[in-house]
Amino acid sequence: KQEVTQIPAALSVPEGENLVLNCSFTDSAIYNLQWFRQDPGKGLTSLLLIQSSQREQTSGRLNASLDKSSGRSTLYIAASQPGDSATYLCAVEGRHNFNKFYFGSGTKLNVKP
Amino acid sequence: NAGVTQTPKFQVLKTGQSMTLQCAQDMNHEYMSWYRQDPGMGLRLIHYSVGAGITDQGEVPNGYNVSRSTTEDFPLRLLSAAPSQTSVYFCASSNRGDYGYTFGSGTRLTVV
Numbered sequence: 001k002q003e004v005t006q007i008p009a010a011l012s013v014p015e016g017e018n019l020v021l022n023c024s025f026t027d028s029a030i031y032n033l034q035w036f037r038q039d040p041g042k043g044l045t046s047l048l049l050i051q052s053s054q055r056e057q058t059s060g061r062l063n064a065s066l067d068k069s070s071g072r073s074t075l076y077i078a079a080s081q082p083g084d085s086a087t088y089l090c091a092v093e094g095r096h097n098f099n100k101f102y103f104g105s106g107t108k109l110n111v112k113p
Numbered sequence: 114n115a116g117v118t119q120t121p122k123f124q125v126l127k128t129g130q131s132m133t134l135q136c137a138q139d140m141n142h143e144y145m146s147w148y149r150q151d152p153g154m155g156l157r158l159i160h161y162s163v164g165a166g167i168t169d170q171g172e173v174p175n176g177y178n179v180s181r182s183t184t185e186d187f188p189l190r191l192l193s194a195a196p197s198q199t200s201v202y203f204c205a206s207s208n209r210g211d212y213g214y215t216f217g218s219g220t221r222l223t224v225v
Contacts (some may be wrong), residue, residue, distance in 0.1 A: 034214065043203060045214040046214065046215065091156075091214075101148075101158065102150075102158075
């Protein structure tokens, strides 16, 4: 079974700082890796999707990378803002388990003004 | 487009009661899934469907039933609610994963 781990569990940074969130997975035979944002009491908003053939994806201040051989993905947030405060979730879809997403427990980010 | 719509948003059940959580999507997505989110455990897959008439079990299927009679709808049935089913339930859909998954806003269920 795929195990997905996110480190750190919580992170507090001052506004303007660049930061990196980490996601690791145990089975490198993945189809997709997707990063989500979840605000308190809300649903999941998709941030970036990286397909297994890709190494990175960028959207605005966000950049996600994927290294299948080492079983790792990172989400880089540039020039953080208080509005970035949320929980960030990493989810992996296996190549042999279509439509089954395995989620990490998330990193709770607090960006202080 | 409305995306993925879940109803109700909140529900309180007594132990032993049954109910159906509704999920509908208007994006003509083939794949639909149900997850539950519990503190410290992330999201776990309950059941999923790869098309109308096709369903399968996920990681934590016990106590839940699903059916997929149409492409748009994927209801989740709690047969006999238990306190262990207190959770937030999310429905998600995808068009084969090339564009990732879209999630509904969730149903917060409390079983007393």
